[in-house]
């Protein structure tokens with residue numbers, strides 16, 4: 001007995017069973033068996049080699065942390081190749097769904113801080129930070145020339161690099177407050193080196 005799921009991001013699955021344990025929601029899912037093209041020789045096959053259960057964290061549902069128990073099929077080709085069935089829900093070797101990763105990425109940008117965001121996603125702050133770093137990496141560019149005015153702001157964060165961070169921002173306002181910790185900074189003449 002199963003029914004097709006109409007939950008966002010999980011349309012490709014059949015739901016076999018669902019259960020609530022405390023504040024956690026577990027959904028047991030499978031895909032329809034269908035012919036796949038062999039990645040080695042290109043022939044089509046729907047011969048099942050085996051199954052294994054993959055536990056994947058998904059977005060919260062009904063305010064509950066939810067996990068999928070995905071009974072993932074492996075197909076066998078007549079050429080001898082064995083390969084997993086295709087899915088868009090989870091990338092290879094990941095323990096979270098693609099949708100979960102995307103939602104967490106958005107929250108790390110919009111959320112209050114990494115700790116709060118991580119709590120909401122029932123994950124660790126370091127996972128939230130790694131997600132943020134991956135999103136931010138392509139946006140960071142090396143600066144060839146520093147602007148004339150630099151604004152500096154310190155704030156209490158909680159990253160891999162320590163509890164406090166300092167921001168350096170190009171600033172063209174007329175008035176700048178002198179931050180108290182300025183005395184602990186040394187600039188050389190062209191601002192190219194800063195010691196903290």
Ligand SMILES: [Zn+2]
Pocket residue numbers: 038039040041042043077078079080081
């Ligand atoms: Zn093959």
